[in-house]
Amino acid sequence: MEQLKLENQICFPFYAISRLITRAYQPHLESLGITYPQFLVLLVLWEKDGQTVNQIADKLILNTNTITPLLKRMEQLELVSREKSKEDERKVMVNLTRKGQKMQVEAACIPDELLTKLAGKDIQREDLSEMKNQLNHWIALIK
Amino acid sequence: MEQLKLENQICFPFYAISRLITRAYQPHLESLGITYPQFLVLLVLWEKDGQTVNQIADKLILNTNTITPLLKRMEQLELVSREKSKEDERKVMVNLTRKGQKMQVEAACIPDELLTKLAGKDIQREDLSEMKNQLNHWIALIK
DNA sequence: TTTAATTATATCGCTTACGATATAATTTCT
DNA sequence: AGAAATTATATCGTAAGCGATATAATTAAA
Numbered sequence: 001m002e003q004l005k006l007e008n009q010i011c012f013p014f015y016a017i018s019r020l021i022t023r024a025y026q027p028h029l030e031s032l033g034i035t036y037p038q039f040l041v042l043l044v045l046w047e048k049d050g051q052t053v054n055q056i057a058d059k060l061i062l063n064t065n066t067i068t069p070l071l072k073r074m075e076q077l078e079l080v081s082r083e084k085s086k087e088d089e090r091k092v093m094v095n096l097t098r099k100g101q102k103m104q105v106e107a108a109c110i111p112d113e114l115l116t117k118l119a120g121k122d123i124q125r126e127d128l129s130e131m132k133n134q135l136n137h138w139i140a141l142i143k
Numbered sequence: 144m145e146q147l148k149l150e151n152q153i154c155f156p157f158y159a160i161s162r163l164i165t166r167a168y169q170p171h172l173e174s175l176g177i178t179y180p181q182f183l184v185l186l187v188l189w190e191k192d193g194q195t196v197n198q199i200a201d202k203l204i205l206n207t208n209t210i211t212p213l214l215k216r217m218e219q220l221e222l223v224s225r226e227k228s229k230e231d232e233r234k235v236m237v238n239l240t241r242k243g244q245k246m247q248v249e250a251a252c253i254p255d256e257l258l259t260k261l262a263g264k265d266i267q268r269e270d271l272s273e274m275k276n277q278l279n280h281w282i283a284l285i286k
Numbered sequence: 287t288t289t290a291a292t293t294a295t296a297t298c299g300c301t302t303a304c305g306a307t308a309t310a311a312t313t314t315c316t
Numbered sequence: 317a318g319a320a321a322t323t324a325t326a327t328c329g330t331a332a333g334c335g336a337t338a339t340a341a342t343t344a345a346a
Contacts, residue, residue, distance in 0.1 A: 001247060003254050006186045006202060010271045011164045011254075013278035015183070016204045018161035019333075020285055021154045026334090037302065040158070043149045053325060059149060061159045064325055066303050073301080090311045090324040104144060111146050111154075121284045128153045134274070135156035141264045142163055162303075169304090180332065196295060207295055209333050216331075233294040233341045 024117070028110045032103055038074055039107070041067075045080065045096050046104045052091045053082075061143060079103065167260070171253045175246055181217055182250070184210075188223065188239050189247045195234045196225075204286060222246065 006012055022036045029039050037060075044059050045051065057067045071094055074080045079100035085091035115125055149155055165179045172182055180203075187202050188194065200210045214237055217223045222243035228234035258268055 001189065001251055004186055004189055004247065004251060006183070006190060007279075008275075009186065009254065010275045011168065011257075012183065012186075012203075013275055013282055014157060014161045014164055015179075016282055017278055018157045019204065020282065021157055023334085024285070025154065035301065036158075040149070040155065043147055043152065043155075046144065047148055054323090060155075061162065062302095063304060065305080065327080068326055070302075088312070088324085092325065104147065108144055108147060111152065114154075118285070123281060123284060131277070132151075132153045132156055135160055136150075138266060139156055139159055139163065141266060142167070142261070166304090178331065197293090205332095206334060208297080208335080211296055213332075231294085231342070235295065 024114055025110070028113065032106060033077065034074075034079070034103075037062075037070055038077075038079070041070065041074060042079065042096075042100065042103065042107070045094065045100065049096050049101075050093055052085070052093060054091075056094060061139075074100075167257055168253070171256060175249060176220065177217075177222070177246075180205075180213055181220075181222070184213065184217060185222065185239075185243065185246065185250070188237065188243065192239050192244075193236055195228070195236060197234075199237060204282075217243075 002008060025036050025039065029036060032039075034042070040060055041056060044056050053064055053067060053071065056071075057064055060067070062070075071080060071082060075082055078097050081095050081097055082092050083095075085093050115128070118128070119125065145151060168179050168182065172179060175182075177185070183203055184199060187199050196207055196210060196214065199214075200207055203210070205213075214223060214225055218225055221240055224238050224240055225235050226238075228236050258271070261271070262268065
Protein backbone atom coordinates (compact mmCIF):
# COMPACT_ATOMS: atom_id res chain seq x y z
CA MET A 1 0.00 0.00 0.00
CA GLU A 2 2.14 2.84 -1.30
CA GLN A 3 -0.22 5.54 -0.02
CA LEU A 4 0.17 4.32 3.56
CA LYS A 5 3.95 4.48 3.72
CA LEU A 6 5.20 6.91 6.34
CA GLU A 7 7.61 8.31 3.77
CA ASN A 8 4.69 9.27 1.50
CA GLN A 9 2.68 11.09 4.13
CA ILE A 10 2.63 14.87 4.17
CA CYS A 11 1.16 14.86 7.66
CA PHE A 12 4.17 13.27 9.34
CA PRO A 13 6.87 15.82 8.46
CA PHE A 14 4.71 18.62 9.86
CA TYR A 15 4.16 16.66 13.04
CA ALA A 16 7.86 15.85 13.33
CA ILE A 17 9.17 19.34 12.54
CA SER A 18 6.74 20.93 14.95
CA ARG A 19 8.16 18.80 17.75
CA LEU A 20 11.76 19.28 16.64
CA ILE A 21 11.25 23.05 16.73
CA THR A 22 9.79 22.87 20.22
CA ARG A 23 12.82 20.85 21.29
CA ALA A 24 15.15 23.38 19.70
CA TYR A 25 13.50 26.23 21.57
CA GLN A 26 13.45 24.39 24.87
CA PRO A 27 17.01 25.07 26.12
CA HIS A 28 16.65 28.76 25.24
CA LEU A 29 13.31 29.06 27.03
CA GLU A 30 14.42 27.01 30.01
CA SER A 31 16.68 29.82 31.18
CA LEU A 32 13.60 32.08 31.14
CA GLY A 33 11.62 29.47 33.07
CA ILE A 34 8.90 29.15 30.43
CA THR A 35 7.63 26.55 27.97
CA TYR A 36 7.16 26.88 24.22
CA PRO A 37 3.36 27.44 24.31
CA GLN A 38 3.88 29.97 27.10
CA PHE A 39 6.42 31.73 24.86
CA LEU A 40 3.80 31.89 22.10
CA VAL A 41 1.32 33.52 24.49
CA LEU A 42 3.98 36.06 25.40
CA LEU A 43 4.61 36.78 21.70
CA VAL A 44 0.90 37.57 21.32
CA LEU A 45 0.83 39.82 24.37
CA TRP A 46 4.11 41.59 23.62
CA GLU A 47 2.60 42.56 20.29
CA LYS A 48 -0.54 43.94 21.96
CA ASP A 49 -1.00 43.84 25.70
CA GLY A 50 -4.42 43.42 27.27
CA GLN A 51 -6.29 40.83 25.23
CA THR A 52 -9.15 38.54 26.12
CA VAL A 53 -8.77 34.79 26.47
CA ASN A 54 -10.57 34.30 23.18
CA GLN A 55 -8.41 36.77 21.30
CA ILE A 56 -5.28 34.93 22.41
CA ALA A 57 -6.85 31.56 21.65
CA ASP A 58 -7.82 32.70 18.14
CA LYS A 59 -4.34 33.93 17.30
CA LEU A 60 -2.71 30.69 18.49
CA ILE A 61 -5.51 28.53 17.04
CA LEU A 62 -6.08 26.92 20.41
CA ASN A 63 -9.26 26.16 22.32
CA THR A 64 -10.12 27.79 25.62
CA ASN A 65 -9.78 24.47 27.39
CA THR A 66 -6.09 24.55 26.44
CA ILE A 67 -5.45 28.24 26.92
CA THR A 68 -7.24 28.71 30.24
CA PRO A 69 -5.01 26.38 32.28
CA LEU A 70 -1.98 27.64 30.35
CA LEU A 71 -2.80 31.22 31.36
CA LYS A 72 -3.38 30.12 34.93
CA ARG A 73 0.10 28.63 35.06
CA MET A 74 1.50 31.85 33.60
CA GLU A 75 -0.38 33.73 36.31
CA GLN A 76 1.30 31.50 38.90
CA LEU A 77 4.63 32.40 37.33
CA GLU A 78 3.59 36.05 37.66
CA LEU A 79 3.98 36.64 33.93
CA VAL A 80 0.38 37.75 33.36
CA SER A 81 -2.63 38.87 35.31
CA ARG A 82 -6.20 37.80 34.55
CA GLU A 83 -9.21 39.88 35.49
CA LYS A 84 -12.80 40.12 34.39
CA SER A 85 -13.62 42.87 31.96
CA LYS A 86 -15.68 45.68 33.45
CA GLU A 87 -17.79 46.21 30.32
CA ASP A 88 -18.55 42.52 29.78
CA GLU A 89 -18.13 40.31 32.80
CA ARG A 90 -17.94 37.17 30.67
CA LYS A 91 -14.63 38.32 29.22
CA VAL A 92 -11.35 37.85 31.02
CA MET A 93 -8.67 40.38 30.18
CA VAL A 94 -5.11 39.09 30.19
CA ASN A 95 -2.37 41.62 30.86
CA LEU A 96 1.39 41.32 31.11
CA THR A 97 2.91 41.92 34.53
CA ARG A 98 6.12 43.91 34.90
CA LYS A 99 7.97 40.58 34.87
CA GLY A 100 6.17 39.49 31.69
CA GLN A 101 7.03 42.77 30.01
CA LYS A 102 10.68 42.62 31.00
CA MET A 103 11.09 39.12 29.64
CA GLN A 104 10.74 40.49 26.12
CA VAL A 105 14.23 41.95 26.32
CA GLU A 106 15.79 38.60 27.19
CA ALA A 107 13.70 36.77 24.60
CA ALA A 108 14.47 39.13 21.75
CA CYS A 109 17.58 37.29 20.64
CA ILE A 110 16.13 33.75 20.68
CA PRO A 111 14.59 33.59 17.18
CA ASP A 112 17.82 34.87 15.67
CA GLU A 113 19.95 32.40 17.61
CA LEU A 114 17.90 29.55 16.23
CA LEU A 115 18.04 30.87 12.68
CA THR A 116 21.80 31.09 12.97
CA LYS A 117 21.94 27.51 14.19
CA LEU A 118 19.86 26.40 11.20
CA ALA A 119 22.08 28.33 8.82
CA GLY A 120 24.93 26.15 10.07
CA LYS A 121 22.91 23.17 8.88
CA ASP A 122 22.44 24.66 5.45
CA ILE A 123 18.94 25.96 6.01
CA GLN A 124 18.91 29.59 4.91
CA ARG A 125 16.74 32.45 6.09
CA GLU A 126 15.33 33.05 2.62
CA ASP A 127 14.16 29.43 2.38
CA LEU A 128 12.54 29.68 5.80
CA SER A 129 10.91 32.98 4.94
CA GLU A 130 9.45 31.55 1.75
CA MET A 131 8.26 28.48 3.65
CA LYS A 132 6.70 30.69 6.31
CA ASN A 133 4.66 32.59 3.73
CA GLN A 134 3.52 29.39 2.06
CA LEU A 135 2.47 27.88 5.38
CA ASN A 136 0.68 30.99 6.59
CA HIS A 137 -1.23 31.00 3.32
CA TRP A 138 -2.27 27.39 3.83
CA ILE A 139 -3.24 28.00 7.44
CA ALA A 140 -5.57 30.77 6.31
CA LEU A 141 -7.14 28.36 3.82
CA ILE A 142 -7.73 25.41 6.10
CA LYS A 143 -8.23 27.04 9.51
CA MET B 144 10.47 44.30 18.20
CA GLU B 145 9.84 43.08 14.70
CA GLN B 146 11.63 39.76 15.24
CA LEU B 147 9.23 38.81 18.05
CA LYS B 148 6.00 39.28 16.10
CA LEU B 149 4.01 36.06 15.81
CA GLU B 150 3.58 36.79 12.11
CA ASN B 151 7.34 36.74 11.62
CA GLN B 152 7.97 33.43 13.35
CA ILE B 153 8.63 30.32 11.30
CA CYS B 154 8.05 28.12 14.35
CA PHE B 155 4.39 29.03 14.76
CA PRO B 156 3.04 27.93 11.35
CA PHE B 157 4.59 24.50 11.84
CA TYR B 158 3.06 24.23 15.27
CA ALA B 159 -0.32 25.38 13.99
CA ILE B 160 -0.40 23.21 10.86
CA SER B 161 0.65 20.15 12.79
CA ARG B 162 -2.35 20.55 15.06
CA LEU B 163 -4.69 21.44 12.20
CA ILE B 164 -3.65 18.24 10.42
CA THR B 165 -4.27 16.17 13.54
CA ARG B 166 -7.70 17.77 13.79
CA ALA B 167 -8.39 17.01 10.13
CA TYR B 168 -7.49 13.35 10.61
CA GLN B 169 -9.49 13.01 13.80
CA PRO B 170 -12.99 12.38 12.38
CA HIS B 171 -11.57 9.81 9.94
CA LEU B 172 -9.66 7.99 12.68
CA GLU B 173 -12.50 8.20 15.18
CA SER B 174 -14.50 5.65 13.20
CA LEU B 175 -11.51 3.30 13.54
CA GLY B 176 -11.32 4.02 17.26
CA ILE B 177 -7.72 5.29 17.14
CA THR B 178 -5.84 8.54 17.64
CA TYR B 179 -3.46 10.25 15.26
CA PRO B 180 -0.24 9.10 16.98
CA GLN B 181 -1.66 5.58 17.11
CA PHE B 182 -2.30 5.83 13.37
CA LEU B 183 1.35 6.77 12.85
CA VAL B 184 2.47 3.70 14.80
CA LEU B 185 0.23 1.58 12.60
CA LEU B 186 1.75 3.14 9.46
CA VAL B 187 5.18 2.09 10.71
CA LEU B 188 4.06 -1.46 11.50
CA TRP B 189 2.02 -1.92 8.32
CA GLU B 190 5.18 -1.14 6.40
CA LYS B 191 7.18 -3.72 8.37
CA ASP B 192 5.60 -5.79 11.10
CA GLY B 193 7.59 -6.90 14.13
CA GLN B 194 9.74 -3.99 15.21
CA THR B 195 11.25 -3.09 18.54
CA VAL B 196 10.10 -0.17 20.64
CA ASN B 197 13.23 1.76 19.71
CA GLN B 198 12.84 1.14 16.00
CA ILE B 199 9.34 2.56 16.11
CA ALA B 200 10.44 5.47 18.29
CA ASP B 201 13.28 6.30 15.88
CA LYS B 202 11.02 6.37 12.85
CA LEU B 203 8.47 8.62 14.55
CA ILE B 204 11.19 10.71 16.25
CA LEU B 205 9.61 10.05 19.64
CA ASN B 206 11.14 9.08 22.98
CA THR B 207 10.41 5.78 24.65
CA ASN B 208 8.63 7.59 27.46
CA THR B 209 6.07 8.67 24.88
CA ILE B 210 5.92 5.52 22.81
CA THR B 211 5.78 2.99 25.64
CA PRO B 212 2.45 4.15 27.10
CA LEU B 213 1.17 4.69 23.55
CA LEU B 214 1.93 1.06 22.68
CA LYS B 215 0.37 -0.10 25.92
CA ARG B 216 -2.84 1.66 25.01
CA MET B 217 -2.69 0.06 21.56
CA GLU B 218 -2.21 -3.29 23.26
CA GLN B 219 -5.35 -2.61 25.31
CA LEU B 220 -7.15 -1.89 22.04
CA GLU B 221 -5.82 -5.25 20.79
CA LEU B 222 -4.11 -3.61 17.83
CA VAL B 223 -0.62 -4.80 18.73
CA SER B 224 1.11 -7.33 20.95
CA ARG B 225 4.28 -6.64 22.91
CA GLU B 226 6.69 -9.38 23.94
CA LYS B 227 10.30 -9.60 24.97
CA SER B 228 12.73 -10.64 22.31
CA LYS B 229 14.20 -14.13 22.81
CA GLU B 230 17.69 -13.17 21.61
CA ASP B 231 17.91 -9.99 23.68
CA GLU B 232 15.58 -9.77 26.61
CA ARG B 233 16.00 -6.01 26.86
CA LYS B 234 14.20 -5.58 23.57
CA VAL B 235 10.44 -5.62 23.26
CA MET B 236 9.07 -6.75 19.92
CA VAL B 237 5.87 -5.10 18.78
CA ASN B 238 3.66 -7.06 16.40
CA LEU B 239 0.34 -6.30 14.77
CA THR B 240 -2.59 -8.40 15.87
CA ARG B 241 -5.11 -9.69 13.36
CA LYS B 242 -7.23 -6.66 14.21
CA GLY B 243 -4.29 -4.32 13.67
CA GLN B 244 -3.54 -5.90 10.31
CA LYS B 245 -7.13 -5.70 9.13
CA MET B 246 -7.39 -2.03 9.98
CA GLN B 247 -5.03 -1.25 7.10
CA VAL B 248 -7.79 -1.93 4.61
CA GLU B 249 -10.14 0.57 6.21
CA ALA B 250 -7.37 3.14 6.62
CA ALA B 251 -6.10 2.93 3.06
CA CYS B 252 -8.47 5.61 1.76
CA ILE B 253 -7.90 8.19 4.50
CA PRO B 254 -4.83 10.01 3.12
CA ASP B 255 -6.51 10.37 -0.25
CA GLU B 256 -9.73 11.65 1.28
CA LEU B 257 -7.80 14.39 3.03
CA LEU B 258 -5.85 15.32 -0.10
CA THR B 259 -9.11 15.63 -1.98
CA LYS B 260 -10.49 17.89 0.73
CA LEU B 261 -7.38 20.09 0.50
CA ALA B 262 -7.69 20.24 -3.29
CA GLY B 263 -11.09 21.81 -2.72
CA LYS B 264 -9.31 24.54 -0.79
CA ASP B 265 -6.87 25.16 -3.62
CA ILE B 266 -4.00 23.18 -2.16
CA GLN B 267 -2.76 20.86 -4.88
CA ARG B 268 -1.07 17.48 -4.61
CA GLU B 269 2.02 18.69 -6.44
CA ASP B 270 2.49 21.55 -3.98
CA LEU B 271 2.12 19.16 -1.06
CA SER B 272 4.50 16.68 -2.60
CA GLU B 273 7.12 19.34 -3.11
CA MET B 274 6.59 20.58 0.44
CA LYS B 275 6.90 17.03 1.74
CA ASN B 276 10.27 16.57 0.08
CA GLN B 277 11.56 19.88 1.36
CA LEU B 278 10.44 19.09 4.91
CA ASN B 279 11.86 15.57 4.88
CA HIS B 280 15.15 17.04 3.75
CA TRP B 281 15.12 19.51 6.64
CA ILE B 282 14.17 16.83 9.13
CA ALA B 283 17.19 14.80 8.07
CA LEU B 284 19.38 17.88 8.61
CA ILE B 285 18.18 18.90 12.04
CA LYS B 286 17.14 15.60 13.60
C1' DT C 287 35.25 -13.24 36.38
C1' DT C 288 33.63 -9.62 39.05
C1' DT C 289 32.97 -4.82 38.04
C1' DA C 290 31.84 -1.03 35.25
C1' DA C 291 29.69 0.88 31.26
C1' DT C 292 26.19 0.63 27.86
C1' DT C 293 21.72 -0.40 25.93
C1' DA C 294 16.64 -0.96 25.87
C1' DT C 295 12.64 -0.02 27.99
C1' DA C 296 9.78 1.67 31.68
C1' DT C 297 8.12 4.90 35.44
C1' DC C 298 7.15 9.47 37.40
C1' DG C 299 5.74 14.16 37.25
C1' DC C 300 4.31 17.96 34.76
C1' DT C 301 2.56 20.51 30.69
C1' DT C 302 0.02 20.66 26.62
C1' DA C 303 -4.11 19.53 23.56
C1' DC C 304 -8.76 18.68 22.94
C1' DG C 305 -13.76 16.63 23.07
C1' DA C 306 -17.62 16.99 25.97
C1' DT C 307 -19.90 19.49 29.17
C1' DA C 308 -20.93 23.17 32.66
C1' DT C 309 -21.65 27.94 34.19
C1' DA C 310 -22.40 32.66 34.14
C1' DA C 311 -23.16 36.95 31.61
C1' DT C 312 -25.18 39.13 27.67
C1' DT C 313 -28.41 39.35 23.67
C1' DT C 314 -32.26 38.28 21.19
C1' DC C 315 -36.86 36.98 20.79
C1' DT C 316 -41.68 36.96 21.99
C1' DA D 317 -40.16 42.17 31.00
C1' DG D 318 -39.29 37.08 30.96
C1' DA D 319 -37.72 33.12 28.34
C1' DA D 320 -34.61 31.32 25.01
C1' DA D 321 -30.44 31.59 22.54
C1' DT D 322 -25.79 33.00 22.28
C1' DT D 323 -21.24 34.13 23.96
C1' DA D 324 -17.07 33.76 26.92
C1' DT D 325 -14.69 31.10 29.86
C1' DA D 326 -13.92 27.18 32.82
C1' DT D 327 -13.95 22.18 34.33
C1' DC D 328 -13.33 17.22 33.60
C1' DG D 329 -11.31 13.24 31.62
C1' DT D 330 -8.05 11.21 28.53
C1' DA D 331 -4.02 10.99 25.45
C1' DA D 332 0.11 12.67 24.07
C1' DG D 333 5.01 14.55 24.74
C1' DC D 334 9.12 14.92 27.25
C1' DG D 335 12.90 15.65 31.05
C1' DA D 336 14.67 13.11 34.75
C1' DT D 337 15.31 8.93 36.68
C1' DA D 338 14.98 3.82 37.46
C1' DT D 339 15.60 -1.04 36.18
C1' DA D 340 17.07 -5.01 33.93
C1' DA D 341 19.83 -7.24 30.36
C1' DT D 342 24.01 -7.18 27.71
C1' DT D 343 28.68 -5.93 26.70
C1' DA D 344 33.24 -4.20 27.74
C1' DA D 345 36.92 -3.61 30.84
C1' DA D 346 40.03 -4.58 34.58
